[in-house]
Amino acid sequence: MALVFLVGCSSGNENDNPDKSNPPTSDKQQTLLENMGPLTLTFFKEDPGVSAETIDELVRKKFPQVTLKIIKSGKGTTIDEVTASGEIPDIISMSLGGLSKLKDLQLLSDLTPFIQSYKFDLNRLAPGVVDVVKSYSDNGAFLVMPFELNNNALFYNKTIFDKFGVPYPKDGMTWEELFELTKRLVRTEGGVQYNGFHYNFLNMVYKNQLGLTFVDPKTNKATINNDQWARWLKVMTAFYSIPGNQPPVDEKTAFLKNQTLAMRTGPNYITELAAAGASGLNWDLVSLPHFSGMEASSQMNAPFYAIPPTSKNKDAAFQVISYLLSDEVGIALARQGRIPILKSETVRSEYGKGIPGLENKNLAALFKDTIAKPVPFTPYDGIAKSIFNRDALTPMLSGGVDVNTVLRKAEDEANRQIGLGLKVMQ
Numbered sequence: 001m002a003l004v005f006l007v008g009c010s011s012g013n014e015n016d017n018p019d020k021s022n023p024p025t026s027d028k029q030q031t032l033l034e035n036m037g038p039l040t041l042t043f044f045k046e047d048p049g050v051s052a053e054t055i056d057e058l059v060r061k062k063f064p065q066v067t068l069k070i071i072k073s074g075k076g077t078t079i080d081e082v083t084a085s086g087e088i089p090d091i092i093s094m095s096l097g098g099l100s101k102l103k104d105l106q107l108l109s110d111l112t113p114f115i116q117s118y119k120f121d122l123n124r125l126a127p128g129v130v131d132v133v134k135s136y137s138d139n140g141a142f143l144v145m146p147f148e149l150n151n152n153a154l155f156y157n158k159t160i161f162d163k164f165g166v167p168y169p170k171d172g173m174t175w176e177e178l179f180e181l182t183k184r185l186v187r188t189e190g191g192v193q194y195n196g197f198h199y200n201f202l203n204m205v206y207k208n209q210l211g212l213t214f215v216d217p218k219t220n221k222a223t224i225n226n227d228q229w230a231r232w233l234k235v236m237t238a239f240y241s242i243p244g245n246q247p248p249v250d251e252k253t254a255f256l257k258n259q260t261l262a263m264r265t266g267p268n269y270i271t272e273l274a275a276a277g278a279s280g281l282n283w284d285l286v287s288l289p290h291f292s293g294m295e296a297s298s299q300m301n302a303p304f305y306a307i308p309p310t311s312k313n314k315d316a317a318f319q320v321i322s323y324l325l326s327d328e329v330g331i332a333l334a335r336q337g338r339i340p341i342l343k344s345e346t347v348r349s350e351y352g353k354g355i356p357g358l359e360n361k362n363l364a365a366l367f368k369d370t371i372a373k374p375v376p377f378t379p380y381d382g383i384a385k386s387i388f389n390r391d392a393l394t395p396m397l398s399g400g401v402d403v404n405t406v407l408r409k410a411e412d413e414a415n416r417q418i419g420l421g422l423k424v425m426q
């Protein structure tokens with residue numbers, strides 16, 4: 001409800017307060033907005049982003065005549081089961097991992113005609129978003145509409161740095177520089193083992209900062225056994241070769257609750273950090289480190305909206321999606337800690353302002369995690385990523401294994417599973 005209040009407050013007479021970042025509504029769009037009668041749209045939600053309840057409140061506030069019939073993914077209500085029952089959603093909200101599934105089920109339609117018809121300005125999206133979305137299609141179709149970013153940063157416990165007299169990390173560090181800093185923070189003090197740095201493993205695999213392919217789109221063969229992936233593994237597992245810096249059971253607990261971890265990165269749980277700060281955690285953040293000689297950018301991993309081609313309400317569905325990507329909604333969600341996919345500085349400057357405890361934090365660091373040039377998308381990327389994490393990264397964390405050996409085994413297993421998938425499709 002707080003979000004709806006914020007959106008309501010940000011609305012007003014457009015003639016009295018013109019916003020050049022939002023172009024005027026097209027005649028066709030205005031006609032639909034004014035003349036739309038009572039309508040029910042089926043909204044399927046699988047991603048863990050903005051809650052379905054929040055979306056429902058936002059839509060009802062803007063379009064009182066529209067009712068969202070919300071179906072949350074769960075036991076008995078997966079997208080496969082819902083569509084098999086004959087119910088076709090009008091809007092699907094899903095994380096990137098579900099893209100291949102929707103392709104298989106033929107639940108993606110090209111949004112380009114709607115973008116053109118309703119004059120949706122793609123230039124409002126963050127740099128790189130459009131190129132990434134078009135890379136999901138063989139012909140450059142705009143199959144989905146991403147609605148927020150999953151940017152990363154390096155979070156650190158200032159108390160641990162102060163305790164050991166170590167200078168704080170800085171924006172723009174390389175992973176190699178972070179390694180040297182980590183070594184200075186691993187020690188036992190008063191019977192407590194302090195760790196220097198840990199990260200969420202699969203999250204960083206998905207970030208893929210070196211811009212490497214997982215599967216060759218022409219041959220459908222895994223491409224994870226090479227010198228570039230070997231470099232990634234060596235750099236990202238070096239932290240765990242530091243005596244005493246072996247990973248805890250849960251890096252999130254070690255940082256937020258136990259407060260024995262000096263630095264961490266992975267999913268951005270900003271609201272929990274603010275709460276931990278109120279309980280005594282003295283924290284801040286800097287930009288996500290990058291590989292030396294490379295730009296500081298990552299592969300986009302954003303949740304999205306999609307409209308199935310068999311929906312009977314595609315125009316209305318796009319109207320709802322368009323509104324959910326408006327500046328006013330972007331500001332409301334940004335205030336509550338959702339990283340906007342809009343490049344508007346007006347929207348971004350509102351980030352975190354609705355969350356007590358974020359004052360004077362280096363929140364700008366989150367926006368330094370920019371979107372890299374996309375790597376070719378294949379329906380088997382998920383298989384290769386999971387196997388790389390399990391059969392290459394995880395063994396390397398324990399040490400005592402050869403990087404070339406684990407990469408070879410991981411690639412063989414990925415190709416085996418991809419082959420099984422191809423046989424099923426054939």
